[in-house]
Amino acid sequence: xxxxxxTPKFRILKIGQSMTLQCTQxxxxxxxxxxxQDPGMGLKLIYYSVxxxxxxxxxxxxxxxxxxxxxxxxxxxxxxxxxxxxxxYFCASRSLGAAFFGQGTRLTVV
Amino acid sequence: EDKVVQSPLSLVVHEGDTVTLNxxxxxxxxxxxxxxxxxxxxxxxxxxxxxxxxxxxxGRLSSILDKKELFxxxxxxxxxxxxSAVYLCAVDDSGGGADGLTxxxxxxxxxxx
Numbered sequence: 001x002x003x004x005x006x007t008p009k010f011r012i013l014k015i016g017q018s019m020t021l022q023c024t025q026x027x028x029x030x031x032x033x034x035x036x037q038d039p040g041m042g043l044k045l046i047y048y049s050v051x052x053x054x055x056x057x058x059x060x061x062x063x064x065x066x067x068x069x070x071x072x073x074x075x076x077x078x079x080x081x082x083x084x085x086x087x088x089y090f091c092a093s094r095s096l097g098a099a100f101f102g103q104g105t106r107l108t109v110v
Numbered sequence: 111e112d113k114v115v116q117s118p119l120s121l122v123v124h125e126g127d128t129v130t131l132n133x134x135x136x137x138x139x140x141x142x143x144x145x146x147x148x149x150x151x152x153x154x155x156x157x158x159x160x161x162x163x164x165x166x167x168x169g170r171l172s173s174i175l176d177k178k179e180l181f182x183x184x185x186x187x188x189x190x191x192x193x194s195a196v197y198l199c200a201v202d203d204s205g206g207g208a209d210g211l212t213x214x215x216x217x218x219x220x221x222x223x
Contacts, residue, residue, distance in 0.1 A: 033210045040119075042198065043153075043213040058210055090152060098144055099200075099211055101152035 002026045006091050006102035013081040013109045021076040021105050023091030031094045032074040033058075034066065036087040037104075043090065049074055081109045113137055114201050116214035124222050127189050131217045134181040137203030143182050144211065145173055146198040153198055156184070186219075194221045 007022045025032065030051045035043040045058030049068040063085055065077040074093075078085060086109045092099040117132045135143065142160045146153035157166045159175035159182060166173050170189075175182045186193055196218050200211035 031210075035210075035213075040215060042114075042215040043200075043211075045210040045212070048210045098155040098158050100155070103152050 004091055004093055004100055004102040006089075006105050008105060009103065010106045011108070013078075013107065015081060015083065015109060017081050018077070018079050019081070019107075021078075021089055021091070021107075023074045023076070023102060024072050025074075025091075025093040025100075026072065027093060027095075027100070028071060029093035029095050029100075030071070031099075032068065033092045033094075033099065034064070034074070034076045035090045035092065036060065037090060038087050046076065046089075078107075083109050085109050112214070113203070113212050114199055114214035116197075116199050116217050118217060119215060120218040120220070122220045122222060123189060125189060125191060127221075128185065128187045129189060129219065131184040131186075131197050131199075131219070132181060133183070133199030133214055135199075135201045135212075136180060137201050137212070139203050140177065141202040143175055144200045144202070145182070145184050146200065148196045148198055148216070149194075156197075189221045191221045191223055194219060 004025045033048045034046040037043050044060045046064050047066040049055045052071050055066050055068050068074050089105045091102040114135045142158050144158045145156040157173045162177040170187045173184045196216040198216045199214045
């Protein structure tokens, strides 16, 4: 059972570089989310999607973009990486119950 | 202003002790409250609570919700070193999942042998 799959697991970026964090789920969930987690700060919502073609901003969207062209995939794009974006990123999906999380991407911007 | 407040933020106990973790919330359209356990990776689901006063139980873990006083507790009895983790509380205040889950900062629980 794959569940929610994120890639890559680790990445180091230089300031100003761009990258895409990939997320795919095989549970046919409509809702998908991107969170970032900083030490001692819990999980902060970056963007979410309620279905293919529909996305919206969460609590901390600045510096990020998303797209949702299919039910399965919800990539997160960083256009101009900044040190403040050093964090662990989690993708999650849910239907009406619990959210299920991917294994996370640890991103360092230097 | 935090919508979901967990306490304590950290807790160190000895193996065999019982612990109670707290989660209070303030949201407009409450739908459910969820507890997660996070070790050195992704949060894993423990409980989802929607109704007041009904205890959810799984082994040594149990949880209950009070919608009048807007809080939930997570109890762990006969703690083991494997219970060491960050416990996260999250509230769904969307009515349909549209706004995501709002998480507290978590309680970092350490069980000493």
